[in-house]
Amino acid sequence: MTVNVINGFLTDKEKELYWNYALKHSEGKELDALDVKLDGDYADLTYHFNRVPFERIRRITGYLVGTLDRFNDAKKEEEHDRVKHMTKKDL
Numbered sequence: 001m002t003v004n005v006i007n008g009f010l011t012d013k014e015k016e017l018y019w020n021y022a023l024k025h026s027e028g029k030e031l032d033a034l035d036v037k038l039d040g041d042y043a044d045l046t047y048h049f050n051r052v053p054f055e056r057i058r059r060i061t062g063y064l065v066g067t068l069d070r071f072n073d074a075k076k077e078e079e080h081d082r083v084k085h086m087t088k089k090d091l
Contacts, residue, residue: 008038022047 003015010018015036022034026047035046055066060079068076 002033004033004035006035006037010036010038018043018045021045 033048037044
């Protein structure tokens with residue numbers, strides 16, 4: 001638990017309460033750190049999340065795949081021979 005306090009001081013209990021609040025409001029994400037900027041009666045919270053690795057998925061020859069390494073030779077050849085469309089950006 002990393003809680004960075006800006007413009008003031010918080011007790012460990014207050015830091016824990018802010019951390020738990022942040023966890024509650026960031027469901028599905030892995031919280032790495034929390035910045036608490038104190039301004040009088042207000043507290044601005046900035047969440048810092050861990051990056052979530054993801055794999056690119058494409059539809060190739062009717063299959064959803066990330067990479068071609070699991071294709072057999074015939075399927076690799078089918079992918080090689082298919083017409084690849086270009087956009088203006090590719091020109």
